[in-house]
Amino acid sequence: MENTELWLPTLITKTPQDGFELAIKLSRMGVKSTQPNVEILKKLRPVYSEDANGLLASSQIVALNFQTISAANNYWR
Amino acid sequence: MENTELWLPTLITKTPQDGFELAIKLSRMGVKSTQPNVEILKKLRPVYSEDANGLLASSQIVALNFQTISAANNYWR
Amino acid sequence: MENTELWLPTLITKTPQDGFELAIKLSRMGVKSTQPNVEILKKLRPVYSEDANGLLASSQIVALNFQTISAANNYWR
Amino acid sequence: MENTELWLPTLITKTPQDGFELAIKLSRMGVKSTQPNVEILKKLRPVYSEDANGLLASSQIVALNFQTISAANNYWR
Amino acid sequence: MENTELWLPTLITKTPQDGFELAIKLSRMGVKSTQPNVEILKKLRPVYSEDANGLLASSQIVALNFQTISAANNYWR
Amino acid sequence: MENTELWLPTLITKTPQDGFELAIKLSRMGVKSTQPNVEILKKLRPVYSEDANGLLASSQIVALNFQTISAANNYWR
Numbered sequence: 205m206e207n208t209e210l211w212l213p214t215l216i217t218k219t220p221q222d223g224f225e226l227a228i229k230l231s232r233m234g235v236k237s238t239q240p241n242v243e244i245l246k247k248l249r250p251v252y253s254e255d256a257n258g259l260l261a262s263s264q265i266v267a268l269n270f271q272t273i274s275a276a277n278n279y280w281r
Numbered sequence: 282m283e284n285t286e287l288w289l290p291t292l293i294t295k296t297p298q299d300g301f302e303l304a305i306k307l308s309r310m311g312v313k314s315t316q317p318n319v320e321i322l323k324k325l326r327p328v329y330s331e332d333a334n335g336l337l338a339s340s341q342i343v344a345l346n347f348q349t350i351s352a353a354n355n356y357w358r
Numbered sequence: 359m360e361n362t363e364l365w366l367p368t369l370i371t372k373t374p375q376d377g378f379e380l381a382i383k384l385s386r387m388g389v390k391s392t393q394p395n396v397e398i399l400k401k402l403r404p405v406y407s408e409d410a411n412g413l414l415a416s417s418q419i420v421a422l423n424f425q426t427i428s429a430a431n432n433y434w435r
Numbered sequence: 436m437e438n439t440e441l442w443l444p445t446l447i448t449k450t451p452q453d454g455f456e457l458a459i460k461l462s463r464m465g466v467k468s469t470q471p472n473v474e475i476l477k478k479l480r481p482v483y484s485e486d487a488n489g490l491l492a493s494s495q496i497v498a499l500n501f502q503t504i505s506a507a508n509n510y511w512r
Numbered sequence: 513m514e515n516t517e518l519w520l521p522t523l524i525t526k527t528p529q530d531g532f533e534l535a536i537k538l539s540r541m542g543v544k545s546t547q548p549n550v551e552i553l554k555k556l557r558p559v560y561s562e563d564a565n566g567l568l569a570s571s572q573i574v575a576l577n578f579q580t581i582s583a584a585n586n587y588w589r
Numbered sequence: 590m591e592n593t594e595l596w597l598p599t600l601i602t603k604t605p606q607d608g609f610e611l612a613i614k615l616s617r618m619g620v621k622s623t624q625p626n627v628e629i630l631k632k633l634r635p636v637y638s639e640d641a642n643g644l645l646a647s648s649q650i651v652a653l654n655f656q657t658i659s660a661a662n663n664y665w666r
Contacts, residue, residue, distance in 0.1 A: 556644060
């Protein structure tokens, strides 16, 4: 990632739902860091969101990142 | 997710079975957040539930989320 | 799951082998909860058990659920 | 599994290598429990071992089970 | 890996974002160690970054490595 | 594995990089134990290293094994 902007200062969130949103953000950044070209990304976007298998693969990445964030937050117990 | 409704206040559930139901809910929300358009989601739905591979991929996401929720609940020991 | 029957009262089992059986049960319930229609499930069944890729995907879900159950049981140490 | 034979009395092994062997055994039992018919299993066997994708999927299940067994053994530290 | 250069002295990073960058690096090294031939890698590169399924598979590996690095850093709590 | 040779005496390594190398070795042994026939393995080898999807699947297994080894080494903190 050439991006030097600060976008992930912490994994700690106030609520599980905020943590879930962060998991979605992490998943998007993972894709973006592998393919930084915005034009190509735009072209591929429909596969993630309009193709069932791509959508399921995206959701699996969200689930993995939510595992990380939930543990980081000590599961908001 | 543009959705600002509170749908995930906690990962803590009373029983393992309630935790399993929450894992299913999380899995659905993961898909929904990647494709918020309800019309497109409806069109893709049969793939998750009537195509064997899609169904297995969905079940794998449920298993990942159940890992998270079970740990959050200290495995209901 | 419309099912209100109690089928998962605990993740605690007496032996690792009982835990493995529970992992298999969890995997089946995950599929069932995504596709509650028994007729459709029956039609898809051969894919999980007679198609090599479907069988491997099913086995992977069992492995994920066995991770959860093993940790819940403190690995039966 | 109709099998009532005791095949998994413990996850504890003497060495990491024994644990790796047990992970392989668990992976096989997971497949076997999903498809108990030995004739069908025999027919599918080449897919796991002679098809590259099937072989990689099998190896992934071994890796997941080795995670479980390694943690159970407190990583043989 | 024939590479004897030191490229992974530690999993500890200052911030979650640095950890995410390291997860990306680890993912690349995993691919590189499986296929050390730079010419072949170059030829395959477009699949990871311009094919939606390859891109999602790459992102999943990043998510797995980020789990490892986050835990190593005690989740930067 | 008919192999009785000692190849995995410990999961403990001196550095994260050594641990990464061990993760690669474990991944190879997982494949080898599923298909012990060296001739068939040789024939399949190009799929792992010259086919993008096979290469990504291999890398995912490395990532899973690196999770195990990193935890075993208490993340080399």
